[in-house]
Amino acid sequence: MSSKRTLFLIEVAMFTGLALVLDIIPFLAFKIWPNGGSVSFAMIPVFIVAFRWGIKGGLTSGLLWGLLQIVFGASILTPLQGFIEYGFAFTVLGFAGLFAKPLQQAIKNGQTKVSFIYIMSGVLIGATLRFIAHFYAGIVFWGQFAPEGQEVWIYSLVYNGSYMLPSFILSTILVFFLFHKQPRTLLKAA
Numbered sequence: 001m002s003s004k005r006t007l008f009l010i011e012v013a014m015f016t017g018l019a020l021v022l023d024i025i026p027f028l029a030f031k032i033w034p035n036g037g038s039v040s041f042a043m044i045p046v047f048i049v050a051f052r053w054g055i056k057g058g059l060t061s062g063l064l065w066g067l068l069q070i071v072f073g074a075s076i077l078t079p080l081q082g083f084i085e086y087g088f089a090f091t092v093l094g095f096a097g098l099f100a101k102p103l104q105q106a107i108k109n110g111q112t113k114v115s116f117i118y119i120m121s122g123v124l125i126g127a128t129l130r131f132i133a134h135f136y137a138g139i140v141f142w143g144q145f146a147p148e149g150q151e152v153w154i155y156s157l158v159y160n161g162s163y164m165l166p167s168f169i170l171s172t173i174l175v176f177f178l179f180h181k182q183p184r185t186l187l188k189a190a
Helices: 003-024 043-071 079-108 112-140 152-181
Strands: none
Touching: 003 043, 043 079, 043 112, 043 152, 079 112, 112 152
C-alpha cells in the first residue's frame, strides 16, 4: 500500500471519528430538537477531509460518520428513513470536495477572498444536499409530528432549516478560519 493511500485512510478515519466526538459531546452540540438534528461543529471534519482529498475523501468520511451515527443511537423509524437520513444525508456532505483543487490553489496563491468563496460554496453544496435529504424524510417519515393544522412540508422546512442553516453558517466560518490560519497544516500533502 502506498504511503499516500495510507495517509488518506488514516485521515478519513481520524476526521470521521472527530466528527462523531464533536456530535456526541453534550456541551459541543446544541441539541434541542426532539427528533434529531443539532447545531454543532460535527460537519467541520468532513468538510476538511473533502477540501483536502476531494469528493472521494469527503464522501467516504460522510458515509462513515452516518454509519457511526447509526451505531451510536440514531433516530430510525424505518430502514428507508435510516438510509436517507444517515446513509445518504451525511455522505453527500462530501460533495464539498468539488472545490478541493481550486481551493487549495487559491490558498497557495494567497487569494483569501477567493478561498472563502470556494469554502462557502462547498459547504453550501454539502449542507444543502444534507438538508434536502432531511427535508424529504421530514415530509415522508416525520409528518405525524407536525402541529395540527400545519402543512407537513412547512413543518419539515422549519424543523430541518432551524438547525441546518446555523450549522452551514458555523461550518463556513470555522472551516475558512482553520484553512486561513493553518494553511500548511490543512493543505493536502503532495
